[in-house]
Amino acid sequence: MKKLLKGNIALCEGAITAGLKSYFGYPITPQNEIPSYLSKKMLEIGRVFVQAESEIAAINMVLGAAVTGARAMTSSSSPGISLKQETISYMAGMQIPALIVNIQRGGPGLGNISASQSDYFQAVKGGGHGDYRIIVFAPNSVQEMYETAYDAFDLAEKYRTPVMILSDGIIGQMMEPVEFNRIEKKEKELKEKDWILNGCKNREPRSVKSLFMKEGILEENNIKLQEKYKLISENEVKYELYMTEDANIIITSYGISSRISKSAVKLARRNGIKVGLLRPKILWPFPYKIVDSLAKRNVKFLSVELSYGQMVEDVKLSLNRKCSVEFLGKAGGELITEEEIINKLRTL
Amino acid sequence: MKKILSRPKSLKDTNLSYCPGCGHGIIHRIIAECIDELSIKEKTIAVAPVGCAVFAYDYFNFDTTESPHGRPPAVATGIKRTNPDKFVFTYQGDGDIAAIGMAETVHAANRSENISIIFVNNANYGMTGGQMAPTTLIGQITATTPFGRDTKKEGYPIKLCELLSTLEGSVYLERVSIHNPKNIIITKKAIKKAFQYQIDGKGFSMIEVISNCSVGWGMSPLESIKWIEEVFIKSFPLGVIKDKAI
Numbered sequence: 273m274k275k276l277l278k279g280n281i282a283l284c285e286g287a288i289t290a291g292l293k294s295y296f297g298y299p300i301t302p303q304n305e306i307p308s309y310l311s312k313k314m315l316e317i318g319r320v321f322v323q324a325e326s327e328i329a330a331i332n333m334v335l336g337a338a339v340t341g342a343r344a345m346t347s348s349s350s351p352g353i354s355l356k357q358e359t360i361s362y363m364a365g366m367q368i369p370a371l372i373v374n375i376q377r378g379g380p381g382l383g384n385i386s387a388s389q390s391d392y393f394q395a396v397k398g399g400g401h402g403d404y405r406i407i408v409f410a411p412n413s414v415q416e417m418y419e420t421a422y423d424a425f426d427l428a429e430k431y432r433t434p435v436m437i438l439s440d441g442i443i444g445q446m447m448e449p450v451e452f453n454r455i456e457k458k459e460k461e462l463k464e465k466d467w468i469l470n471g472c473k474n475r476e477p478r479s480v481k482s483l484f485m486k487e488g489i490l491e492e493n494n495i496k497l498q499e500k501y502k503l504i505s506e507n508e509v510k511y512e513l514y515m516t517e518d519a520n521i522i523i524t525s526y527g528i529s530s531r532i533s534k535s536a537v538k539l540a541r542r543n544g545i546k547v548g549l550l551r552p553k554i555l556w557p558f559p560y561k562i563v564d565s566l567a568k569r570n571v572k573f574l575s576v577e578l579s580y581g582q583m584v585e586d587v588k589l590s591l592n593r594k595c596s597v598e599f600l601g602k603a604g605g606e607l608i609t610e611e612e613i614i615n616k617l618r619t620l
Numbered sequence: 621m622k623k624i625l626s627r628p629k630s631l632k633d634t635n636l637s638y639c640p641g642c643g644h645g646i647i648h649r650i651i652a653e654c655i656d657e658l659s660i661k662e663k664t665i666a667v668a669p670v671g672c673a674v675f676a677y678d679y680f681n682f683d684t685t686e687s688p689h690g691r692p693p694a695v696a697t698g699i700k701r702t703n704p705d706k707f708v709f710t711y712q713g714d715g716d717i718a719a720i721g722m723a724e725t726v727h728a729a730n731r732s733e734n735i736s737i738i739f740v741n742n743a744n745y746g747m748t749g750g751q752m753a754p755t756t757l758i759g760q761i762t763a764t765t766p767f768g769r770d771t772k773k774e775g776y777p778i779k780l781c782e783l784l785s786t787l788e789g790s791v792y793l794e795r796v797s798i799h800n801p802k803n804i805i806i807t808k809k810a811i812k813k814a815f816q817y818q819i820d821g822k823g824f825s826m827i828e829v830i831s832n833c834s835v836g837w838g839m840s841p842l843e844s845i846k847w848i849e850e851v852f853i854k855s856f857p858l859g860v861i862k863d864k865a866i
């Protein structure tokens with residue numbers, strides 16, 4: 273049975289179905305539906321909700337809950353996500369799985385609350401200090417908000433890493449029907465982990481840290497992290513291809529702008545333009561090899577984003593100058609329109 | 621022959637690497653003894669941030685987690701709310717708890733989180749080389765107050781117990797010291813009471829332990845003990861600041 277929901281609420285439902293035990297947040301538009309919804313729902317089902325004193329406190333509460341093996345999350349929007357970066361870096365170093373949701377708004381600074389994809393660099397290139405990566409999901413529908421929130425916890429735990437859902441105010445606030453196609457996870461089936469802190473009963477005490485002061489130990493841990501990131505890069509690339517087989521222009525686009533790009537592709541096809549779409553569903557690891565495999569002679573690429581050119585750098589990196597790569601994007605105001613995309617396609 | 625004193629089970633059998641004369645070793649031992657006596661070692665999760673507290677992971681013989689600078693009360697909130705059956709305490713320095721982490725401290729107290737905080741007040745930033753802390757005394761010379769703390773520029777020493785005592789949520793706040801055996805006994809009583817309060821579900825407790833940092837203060841261990849007695853605790857009076865449970 274389908275239910276009409278806002279993206280932000282669908283995301284909550286996905287997380288709860290995945291066994292979300294503890295949520296910690298701080299108000300900021302356009303993600304306020306999440307803490308509002310969870311403040312009621314989590315209590316009704318006997319789970320934890322705390323409105324923290326800041327985004328910094330919220331992510332540190334997540335660290336505390338997650339280090340005990342519980343599924344924990346926080347959500348915020350761009351400026352708040354900037355505040356969380358130090359602790360996300362700690363969690364990467366400590367190898368603590370958790371979900372961080374960024375319902376992006378316009379920046380830099382306080383910016384505005386318009387839909388934006390300007391936090392791509394921050395999300396996929398590390399964000400905080402040190403050599404680390406987090407898995408970054410980019411759902412583009414309300415259904416995917418639900419499914420991604422659910423699946424995100426499995427991947428986070430599989431690799432012992434913080435993960436992020438990078439969405440925006442439009443996907444977060446628009447309403448679409450959602451099919452509840454995921455099976456509820458029970459707390460019991462989640463608890464079996466050999467690194468968590470749950471009191472040293474019948475075992476040696478454990479310590480979870482990112483501090484490695486003794487000679488050589490930090491490098492050792494860094495190498496372990498890099499091996500893990502390599503494994504993630506090999507196994508977790510996820511994308512959608514649309515009408516790319518005969519295309520001589522490939523649009524690359526994710527999240528809200530991929531929806532507009534997809535309708536532009538349909539419209540352009542009717543006008544005889546051979547264009548297709550590659551949509552990364554996961555932004556890190558980026559589908560470098562897939563982009564490269566689409567690079568035939570005379571194929572051009574166009575990256576469409578609500579930013580001034582961020583993901584386009586990864587498209588270029590994939591292609592290593594094999595094809596020309598164009599960019600169409602803006603941020604901080606209106607959405608990109610299908611007409612703008614088609615006009616751009618005509619110039620290529 | 622009967623053994624009357626041995627290493628607490630909650631302390632690992634290893635040498636401490638603290639500076640000569642440092643108070644952390646004594647405070648560690650007191651905490652370990654309390655945890656042993658209350659039989660809570662197997663349900664303890666301790667939170668230690670940066671500062672000299674980073675060594676605690678190597679010495680405490682129970683589960684410990686790291687926390688970013690100043691955030692232990694938030695980390696402990698996450699642990700305790702998610703696992704109310706566990707015993708959760710934080711171990712923090714003055715810079716950690718009252719400068720960078722002041723917001724987390726105040727709000728954990730205000731929510732009356734059922735956690736215990738051991739706050740080691742050594743009147744300076746020990747780990748980073750003896751800079752001014754929020755608790756540095758007026759006139760005290762530190763690495764960043766070469767002419768002594770000047771209230772016009774650097775403000776006044778923060779008395780955290782008194783500050784938190786104004787919040788409805790704080791339950792038990794006591795300032796103690798470890799500069800002599802008598803006060804060590806009082807410190808142990810206070811810490812054990814705070815731990816018992818958490819076990820009884822009474823809410824937020826913080827024990828502020830005045831401790832010496834002879835290296836940071838540029839004194840010999842004996843001089844530093846004398847300084848606590850003659851100067852430090854004159855500015856930071858010892859005693860129960862608040863005990864709501866009585």
Ligand SMILES: Cc1ncc(C[n+]2csc(CCOP(=O)(O)OP(=O)(O)O)c2C)c(N)n1
Nearest residue numbers: 670671672689713714715716744745746747
């Ligand atoms: C975000 C951040 N800022 C600064 C530091 C550097 N730093 C490490 S320990 C410390 C001060 C610790 O002083 P205090 O909390 O009083 O503890 P003590 O070392 O005296 O025990 C600082 C500033 C850090 N690790 N992280």
